[in-house]
Amino acid sequence: MCGTSVSDEQFLTIPQCDHKIPADRGGESKLPNLQTLCTRCNLKKRQACSGCKLASCEGCPFAYPEKFSAVFVVSVSDTAAKQIRELAFREGITPDAAISRLVEKTAL
Known part of the structure; x- marks a missing residue:
């Protein structure tokens, strides 16, 4: 995996x-x-x-x-996980969609 x-x-x-x-x-x-x-x-x-x-x-x-070749299992701190969940909740999206948006915003 x-x-x-x-x-x-x-x-x-x-x-x-x-x-x-x-x-x-x-x-x-x-x-x-x-x-x-x-x-x-x-x-x-x-x-x-x-x-x-x-x-x-x-x-x-x-x-x-x-x-699911595009699926990654990553380990993040409890603080980061909480921030991802809060961001997803605020934007009405899933946590994986929130992570995808963050990556797309920082991609070169």
Whole structure:
């Protein structure tokens, strides 16, 4: 997902086997449903899945990152995340749209 080279030397980049569709949502432990994620992305995916309201995992960038080449998973400070959410709320847009606008405004 993040494109980080996985490594046994650093805890957060140790490769892990992940179920694209989680077992608790009916995902099988078979090769088509498995992917390799770094520890950080696997933890973030698990957190996102725990609160997911989607009817299916088929449209989820955490489950199928290869379908969403323009999707980036980034780590920001709590302060930055709060500012992004507040900006999105003020402008009546989603947080990802707010980030896109900020990037477009600062692009060279």
